[in-house]
Amino acid sequence: ILRYLNGSKKTSLRYKKTIQDGEAIMGYVDTDYARNVDIRKSLFVYVFTLFGTIVSWKKKFITRGNSTTQVEYIAFIKEVKELLWLKWMIDELGISQNCVIVHYDNQSVIYLANYQVYHERRKHIDIRLRFIRNVIEYGEI
Numbered sequence: 001i002l003r004y005l006n007g008s009k010k011t012s013l014r015y016k017k018t019i020q021d022g023e024a025i026m027g028y029v030d031t032d033y034a035r036n037v038d039i040r041k042s043l044f045v046y047v048f049t050l051f052g053t054i055v056s057w058k059k060k061f062i063t064r065g066n067s068t069t070q071v072e073y074i075a076f077i078k079e080v081k082e083l084l085w086l087k088w089m090i091d092e093l094g095i096s097q098n099c100v101i102v103h104y105d106n107q108s109v110i111y112l113a114n115y116q117v118y119h120e121r122r123k124h125i126d127i128r129l130r131f132i133r134n135v136i137e138y139g140e141i
């Protein structure tokens with residue numbers, strides 16, 4: 001660790017407040033449903049930027065999930081929890097942001113998050129769905 005720190009003394013992150021007010025944090029999410037034929041695990045990745053600089057990211061394999069929608073929703077929930085923590089952090093720094101824009105490419109998850117549609121086949125994600133819906137209703141995302 002010390003060798004790494006010594007070699008990266010001149011490396012830094014640079015934050016510019018060039019983005020419009022209210023857009024300090026931006027989120028990006030992507031998932032891949034069991035595409036790798038060797039392990040058959042689903043992958044999710046999310047990245048958050050603060051004024052255009054990456055401040056938080058995660059790449060993780062998910063072993064559970066019986067459908068693309070379920071895997072996408074598990075990833076979305078993890079991302080929203082990280083988002084709420086980041087919003088709290090920048091609020092503590094005196095930077096206010098009402099609603100965070102999250103770029104997401106799965107229309108079924110976006111629809112489920114915004115509209116209350118009950119179906120017996122999605123009963124297993126209904127509780128998690130309510131958490132996301134509350135976050136949207138409060139204007140967090």
